[in-house]
Amino acid sequence: MDEAGFVKKTKNLEDSRCFDVSITAKGRKIAEAAIPLQSKEINHCFSEVLTQAQMKSLIEISEAISNHMKANHPINKKVDK
Template sequence: MDQESLNERETRAWVSFQHMRIEVNVVLARMLVRDFGLTEADFVILLRLSNSPGHRLRARDMAAALQWERSRLSRQISRMETRGTVMRAPSEGDARGYDVVLTEAGRAAFQAAWPSYVAGIRHCFADVLSTAQLDALTDIAETIDSHFSAQHYPGGLQDPAKAPGTRTTAAGIESAIAADSLESAR
């Protein structure tokens, strides 16, 4: 296979991006487990459900939004059901599928963890960067996301993984941060 190598600038950017992503995620994931007993997977599902109408979402749509295999989601939901943070419910109009529903215990767990998670994002990420750096990083991320929407999702923006409200985990975080900011302002 004859492929070009990355040049020095590309390699440095890629390695730096990977290191940053891993380090920030590790710190946030450790905090969730240590302080709240939630895995990163638990938190992502609780976040997605807290931002969904009726605090429920079809399992297949959640799997697509998280870009997980259905079997992975099913195993994760089983673990969370055991702890009482979510439950399965029949999907309207789809006898073979099910909805994942946020329970009161799941809502309480998410609400307890959310302020610390936001503080962690600020400490490890947002407060470390200048306004110009945040704007540049946002522009970079949106450019790459546009590429993925155009080139890597067969249904384009109609693909379930790119549908409004199910874009990515970051979109869920963005929605939750905006809602949190509105609550704080009241």
């Protein structure tokens, strides 16, 4: 992905054994274009198996978990340096 220009790999300044990887504008464009296709496919797969009530429950549970993770994940907390 680095060679294709989708991500940029740089040496980690704090630990020379590691690399930092970040998405490039080209990579972001490709990823964003894929989201609607992925969503459509996922919805299709679930709708073949689950009832509307089950889908509603799944969405509510997923949102609760997502909200909890967003609120409690260390990357989302302010870090004083």
